[in-house]
Amino acid sequence: MNDEVKLFEKVKKGPVILFLGQAYLKNADGFDPFLDSIVRKYGDGAPEGELSYDAILDTQIAKSNIVESALGWMQNRCDRLDIPPWIKVIGDFSWNSVFTSSIDPVFSRVIRNEWREFHGVYKEDDRPDDYRNRVRLHCTFLYGYVNRSDDRERPPLTKIEKLKRKQVSTLLLNRLPELVTPIGILIVEGYNVVSDWVSMDDWLPIIEKLDKMQTHFFNVKDHFYQNELFSYLVNSNKIIPHEENLSDFLLKGDELGFFKLGSRPYSHDERGTYVAINSKSYQVPKDVFTTVTQTAIILDENIFIEPKKLSEDNLYFEFRNFLSECSNRMMWEGYLRGFNFRRDYEVNLKTEVDKLLKNTKLDNKILLLHGQTGSGKTIALGALAVKIGKEKRFPVLFIERRYENLPYEHIDAFCDWAEEMGADKTLIIWDGMRNWESYRNLRSYLVSRGRKVIIVGSSYKIKDIENLKHSFEFAESTPQLSTVELSRFFGFLDNFDKNLSEIIEKNMSTYDHNFLVALYRLLPSTRKMIRQGMIEELSYTESILREKNPTLEVNLTNFGSLGKELIKAGIIKKDDKFVGDKGINLGSEVLSEMEYLTGLIMIPGRFGLRVPFELLIRSLEKKYSQNVASLFEKFDLFRFSEDVKGNIFVHARHSLEARLIVQSKFGSTKSEMEFIKRLISKVKDEYSDRSNIEIEFILDLLRYIGPNSEEKPKFGTYYNEIYMEFEKLRKERAIHNPRLMLQEAYFMREYVISNDCISVYEKNEILANARKLLNESLKMISNNKSILKSYILIEIASNLGASLHNNPDDANSNYRNLYIDIKDNLNIAQRIDPDSYHAFDVLCWTTEKLLQTPDIDESFRIETEANIIFAFEKVEAENFEILQKQKFAVRKDKIGHLLDNKEMEQEAFDALIKQNSKAGIYLRAKRIVHDLPFDQELTDRQIDDCKRAVEYLQESEKIYGLDGRCFYLLLRLFWMKNTGKPIFFKEKQTVSFTKSNWEYVLSLIDRLYYAGDKSEFVTAPLIYLKGLASFHLGLYNDCFAAFKEISDILAFGNRRVIKSHLASNENGEPIKYNGTVSRIFEDGKGELYVDNIRRTISFSSREFHLQNPLLNETINDFHIAFNFLGLKADPARKVIK
């Protein structure tokens, strides 16, 4: 490959950063229209000779103090300048980032287009988290920008200002090496070695940090070489000089097909992105497109355009390329060309998805494709997306595997738009290889916002399918090809070369579970090699290997089909060990640089994780990091990928390959642990927001080896090493990130629980330190509704629970305080995230532990029992999401048994009542109504039970005073007694309450506000009831205040959008209202002024089938529905009586 081709390839791959010098606007005669205009207007005479930026210093602008108006004039001048064609060409390339010493906005005019946004970086504090994003291009103005008026952001206008600005310029310029990375390219254009404010002295340390051949100066003139530093850097190959203009170079690359100028990097068509919904095309608005493509791929119509015809050689080449890359990125064209071998289980997958898409329910099950690595899940999901997309009925989003927290709001934006366009449902295919909870969380989020979605996810093989069947459908991907599939497979191969199947058949003795992954390595790189005979080729590789290493005993069967191919490719050798000097110390081992690099990539790679490139480079020792690019090229082993934000990752071609390599080279857990620790130790916490990909990567990695993973038996004994590594991060590198601190505390607790070799004293100390850490991390979170806060509170409770576990003997002395602390923390956590099963679970197991403690104080035992029964009651009354969990039933059973075994004697119970025990009253009332349903209407007998229990509780009111549990139960039973139904029961219920009934309900709620800890009783459902009761009593101010209160505390949960009740009269008939449209929003939603209540409520024009509602238009005969978000107009025809 010659140098020019190499450069084109590198520019194509990226990252590629552009530096524009101050001469970029100049023509060949040195004329710069921008500088010329400034000097004419503000200089001391007509411009003479070639102008440089120094000409704008100390002009009339500074002297007359007309900075603001002069900058405005300059901006206007630039806005009106005709953009030279060569600049347009440079702007047409999709750069990862631009740095410039110029100050004008001409180039930014070129950058802004349909697919790309311009974002300026003007000072050292500006540090974008997506600095290499090609569609949100960041342009760093080293010497300020004329469009800015802030002193720290505008260009210098005097010599003194220039000197001051130089410091900022140097700091900003220092960012270049990290952005370019050892594999990227820095391109310099429009630079003048003599006059540019970024001098060669400034360049030297920057370019020295980059490798040879990474920096390319274009438009280099003869006089450049007179500069000593420039010549030095050229002679040392650190600068590659090009006489040609950058625009010519780019045009040539475009002509040769290396890249396409002017095209958006992540989509195909400048005409926009269109999605078919119910067979009609709709253009995705730019804002929705920009938002959603940060996270997911929209299967737009362009994806389904029939690909152009290829020659047979090229078809084979592309097929092999598809096999190489398809598990890492979606290659849609390959699916259209039929490169994906269709597995039998895909038929079942498609049938299941069709069924779900036809289903009209709001809360659909999630379909999970699960199976072991290498069984073709990614390909199957890609094929599914293409099939559904081609049918043009449902919009499809595809989410690739990634390491950040999935920004649900991006997905929501697309689904919302699609629904506005009339989509019945949106199909979301998330190839996340995640725990089932991740998919459930996504569904909860979307459903809680009223989105109609079907989610298809991927996961490793799931064992407890039965326990998840209530909310999941399953399809299994089998790794082994069946006999029928195998015979189809040979026919499939012959599409690419008629001799291919014969050759494969001759070479393969078995078709094991690795076979499909191995296929890429089995196929010769070109079709011509097939014609020459593949058998010879393979034998040749093997003989070369043996020649190089006569002691090599290749026991191919040990590695399976993929192993054989890796051995033949020279990637794995039986005796192991890469070639190269051993010079890197890792733990007790000494490794060669290639071994070390391989470990850093393949150990996360075996879990399918991609290593953020900057983290990898930081983990390498300095002397190796510069020539890392050449190491990558040595073997066909590593893959690079860039996400839409410009983050670069290195990873294995396939996780199965990574697993084999790790097994053969780094067999011991200790070695693996050393690599993991090294990666943790180098993590960077530069940005505090959640998009820090390095932290996400570390958290993902820990998830795969952590206490809830299958690897726990292997890694459990090393958990102390993990938390100590985090401790070092805090203490030595001052990285205080609440998410990492939570992990640290979590691993501390897990280490204590699973390790019997340390003393109780030590255990207590570790747990206490972890709690201290968690409390510190809580202080760092300012957002009270943050889900992270909820997680930390739950971890504190778990930690306290572990203390109970840890100190059975001492428990009596402090269990009461511990238990109260646990409850308090969990109550707050549940207020933030009421659907959190985790918080409930912690309460259950800590209570279990407490109840099993010998010699526990009897009155405290009764209190605890009453509390846990109340916790179950609250869940049954309010929380459908937890109820749907199989684990809930198991817990309930377990607690039930525990309580039954310890059932009090009647005498003891009577004694309690005599002592006016509140818990005793609560438990007695519960005994009266022991089997109340939570999801069906009550029988007559159950209603009678409720009446008796209500009477009992009302009689005992003086005794239990302000006990929240008793009031809560009374409220629930009063409701059920009068309606015959649970409070939250199906949608759009009407309540036949009299005024006094509502008043009584409201009085009970009011008392709950004063009963003990507010966070325990005053939950979103209770406030909702307050709003509902206030409305029916005509207390509209109180009603609206209640819904405002909910919005202040609640961020998550399905209940948000479910319309539980309708405004109704005493007979339980829904009331009809009239209103006029008072506001209309762009998304088709709006507000109605309702005369009867003299308030505005929200409405959706789509629900009323109004295409273009007009202001003041009257809407008659609708109902008012209630959900956690407030009051909403509901078309009368939709009422379910």
Added chain:
Amino acid sequence: MTQFSLVPSALMYEFEQEIKKINHISIDISSIEVFDMKEVSNFKPKFNPPELGLIYLISYLYILYYEIANVNIKYLIGKFDAYNVDPDNTCNTHRKLVHDLRTYFNHSILFNKEGDSKILLGCHRWFYSCCQTAVPDKDEEWKICLTILLEKAVCFVKILLECVKSIERDSSFREEIGKEWQFFRNKNYSPYKLDQMIELIANDMGREYIDPSKFRKKYYDRWKRELDFRRDIFDYDIEMRKLIEASIVNEIIPTIPITGDDIMEYFAIGPGSEVGAVYRKAQEIYFKEPCKKDELLQKLKTYMEGDH
């Protein structure tokens, strides 16, 4: 769907009136007529039957937008941002649609060609948005499309008028813009002027059979690029003549003794851009010193190994 406030002939009248206003102002600013209407004086679309009317209208607009006023329109569009005109990019969208519709009606479109498929899809989407069918076949449907296109064309010229008026009012920069516009126009030949040049040069060189229009279309982009990217000052007429002459002389494509297949096999590389790049190098070597296939491959290998 549009509200038919005006019939096509009335819209056409409005369209032409706006053009006249634009021309008056542009002459004032830079002595340039944005639309040289003399060139289309004999070509006025008729609107009956509407299907034919639409095809006529598309051709008419295409000639105006892409041949007669192409350079001026491009120049003015470049000023939209500065004067905050057309933030929704209506002009470019309309212009692109006219281009696509012309391709749709006047050329045979291949569905398996990526660009063509996109044009086809885009046009069908537009038809659908006008008359609720992707393939209109009734007079009523064609009439709706015709009227909507004309309405957009009126909107297009109104936006251009807004832009020239903004320049007219911009006392600080009006003079500079006038000069710049003239410079821009001078270096961008109109197709008519170019065709005349080509005809003359072809006759001079004894190649009377060359069709100037086809020849221009074939080479125009390459010539334009050559001139656009020169940053020195030169005589455009002379340089353009040189380019036309060189193109006429090299009209017969010379071949070399190796193919892309040979390159892939000899250097064991797969299909892709690299093959094209090596082929280009082979051409350079061969034209410098013609030789046989084996020798050429050998020279190429030496070059590649030398990594020049």
